[in-house]
Amino acid sequence: MSVKIQRPKLPPALLEGGLPSTFTEAEYYQGHNVTDEDYMYQTAERLHFDQLIFSRVSFENVTFPQIEITDVIFDKCNFSNADFSDAVIHRAEFKQSKLTGANFSGAALRHVTFDDCMGNxxxxxxxxQRHVQFSMCSLRQADFYESAFKKVDFKECQLDSSNFAETSLDGIDFTTCEFDNITISFDKLAGCIVTSEQAIGFSKAFGIVISDE
Structure with a gap:
């Protein structure tokens, strides 16, 4: 499956740096290129990030629930254990970033790419999620419980021990991904695209004994 993703719409030039060292609740931040900054452990609700580039920026352990992110690129950033619950993310790219333990539960994602990210x-x-692509990401033990997918692509991802229970996998292509075990719901599996070897793994997950004798 080829998912068409709209790229972030950025102006020809952005202001270098210039964002405050501490974010303020419900504040609007726009039009900057931010490099090598550290925002660890900050807390602010309903932030707005618009037309920004963050490079090598740490958002480790931040608590930013209900953040709105539009036309933003995150390059080599650290989101370990960050709380972005109930976020709205539109036209954003996460590139070579660390998302270990990050919380995107309840988030609405539109035209978002995760490329070469560590998302265990x-x-x-x-x-x-609509028009979302996970490419060459490690998503071991990642949780997608009861998510809604439309035009979502997993390409060359590590999905071992990930959880897709109660999530419809209709149209989801796992053929380029790797996993030994994965949690899925039988009644949500129709239309999922897998290799023959992966299909055997799915069968074993439901207790089906396969015999060629």
Whole structure:
């Protein structure tokens, strides 16, 4: 499946740096290129990020629930254990970033790419995702419980021990991904695209004994 993703719409030039060292609740931040900054452990609700580029920026352990992110690129950033629950993310790119334990539960994602990211144990439960691509990401033990997918692509991802329970996998292509075990719901599996070897793994997950004798 080829998912068409709209790229972030950025102006020809952005202001270098210039964002405050501490974010303020419900504040609007726009039009900057931010490099090598550290925002660890900050807390602010309902932030607005618009037309920004963050490079090598740490958002480790931040608590930013209900953040709105539009036309933003995150390059080599650290979101370990960050709380972006109930976020609205539109036209954003996460490139070579660390998302270990990050919380995107309940988030709405539209035209978002995760490229070569470390997302083990990341939480996407109850998220609503449209035109989203995970490419060459490690998503071991990641949680997608009861998510809504439309035009979502997993390409060359590590999905071992990930959780897709109660999530419809209709149209989801796992053929380029790797996993030994994965949690899925039998009644949500119709239309999922897998290799023959992966299909055997799915069968074993439901207790089906396969015999060629």
């Amino acid at each position: 144990m990341a939480a996407f439960g109850f998220s609503n």
